[in-house]
Amino acid sequence: DGGITQSPKYLFRKEGQNVTLSCEQNLNHDAMYWYRQDPGQGLRLIYYSQIVNDFQKGDIAEGYSVSREKKESFPLTVTSAQKNPTAFYLCASRQGGDNEQFFGPGTRLTVL
Amino acid sequence: QKEVEQNSGPLSVPEGAIASLNCTYSDRGSQSFFWYRQYSGKSPELIMSIYSNGDKEDGRFTAQLNKASQYVSLLIRDSQPSDSATYLCAVKLDPNAGGTSYGKLTFGQGTILTVHP
Numbered sequence: 550d551g552g553i554t555q556s557p558k559y560l561f562r563k564e565g566q567n568v569t570l571s572c573e574q575n576l577n578h579d580a581m582y583w584y585r586q587d588p589g590q591g592l593r594l595i596y597y598s599q600i601v602n603d604f605q606k607g608d609i610a611e612g613y614s615v616s617r618e619k620k621e622s623f624p625l626t627v628t629s630a631q632k633n634p635t636a637f638y639l640c641a642s643r644q645g646g647d648n649e650q651f652f653g654p655g656t657r658l659t660v661l
Numbered sequence: 662q663k664e665v666e667q668n669s670g671p672l673s674v675p676e677g678a679i680a681s682l683n684c685t686y687s688d689r690g691s692q693s694f695f696w697y698r699q700y701s702g703k704s705p706e707l708i709m710s711i712y713s714n715g716d717k718e719d720g721r722f723t724a725q726l727n728k729a730s731q732y733v734s735l736l737i738r739d740s741q742p743s744d745s746a747t748y749l750c751a752v753k754l755d756p757n758a759g760g761t762s763y764g765k766l767t768f769g770q771g772t773i774l775t776v777h778p
Contacts (some may be wrong), residue, residue, distance in 0.1 A: 580764050589669070589759060591749060591768035592705070599764065607765070632709060639704055643764055648693045648712070652704040 552576065553653035560658045562634070563629070570656045572640035579645035581623035585609065586637040595638075598623055599645075625633050627658065630637045635660045664688060665752050667769035674776055680737040682772050684750030687731065693753040694726055694733045698746045699771065702726055709735060740776040747771040 553574045562568045572581065580599045584592040594607030598617040611632025616647050617623050627634045641650040665686045674680045681762075693712050693718040697705035710778055711724040711733065712763045723736040733752075 566778075582764075582766075589770065590753075591665070591770045592666055592766075593768075594765055597764065649710055651696065651707060652765075655704045 552598045553640060553642055553651060555653040557639075557656060558654065560656055562658060562660050564660055565629045567628050568658065569627055570627065570638055570640075570658070572623045572625065572653060574621055574623075574640075574645070574653075576642060576651070577620070578642035579620070580643040580648065581614065581617070582641040582643070583607075583613075583623070584639045584641065585638060592630045592639060595625065634658055638651050664767045665750055665769040667748075667750050667772045669770055669772060669774040671775050674740050674774070676740060676742060676776055676778050678740050678776075680740045680744065680776070682735040682737075682748050682774065684728075684733045684735075684769055685731055686732040686733070686750075686752045686767075688752070688754060688767075689731065689755050691728075691731075691752045694724070695749060695751040695753070695766065696722075696724060696735045698744075699749055700746045700775075704707075725756055737774075740774075742776050742778055744776050745774060747773050 556571045583595040584595040586592050593609050595613050596615040598604035604615050604617050614626045639655045640653040643650045667684050671725045696709040698708050709724040711726045717724045721738045725734045749771045751766040
């Protein structure tokens with residue numbers, strides 16, 4: 550099955566810890582995105598990548614880091630510098646030249 | 662002023678009625694417009710995209726775009742209880758607008774729709 554997978558589905562973190570969220574796609578899409586969603590709010594862009602080994606900051610990149618070493622993978626690290634990390638994290642991808650973005654199932658991160 | 666605005670609702674309609682969801686955007690350079698449906702606890706699912714002025718129909722869904730008024734809407738005909746969800750409007754800037762915004766979507770906060778039997 551082609552699609553976007555995110556793991557884990559639920560993640561609990563203690564304050565001061567870094568955690569890495571996985572995003573993998575087998576759609577051969579060029580561009581990948583990370584969004585954050587808080588209750589009652591729309592999605593806000595954290596980072597995006599249009600090609601391998603290149604990525605750009607989105608609107609709320611502080612406290613996050615990413616890498617894009619392979620076309621199919623775009624992991625997101627939530628660092629201890631992120632002051633309010635509890636949220637629903639969504640990964641998306643888009644084929645180059647197409648406009649439509651498709652989302653993975655998401656990871657719900659809770660800081661204890 | 663928010664870049665993409667939606668009435669957060671909740672919008673409640675009876676089963677079989679037409680649900681009308683509205684979205685306004687501030688950037689006249691916006692080129693592409695999308696409607697996503699998000700069930701509680703799930704990720705957004707793309708249901709409609711529209712790129713030119715006018716109407717676009719897909720089954721029970723009709724998207725309407727008016728670039729002069731900076732307005733995009735989604736109509737759901739014959740609403741069903743299974744349509745109850747949050748509907749997110751998303752807007753993409755013209756990639757020729759410059760900067761690093763290529764491919765970036767800006768989302769509204771979503772409208773909660775409830776269809777009651």
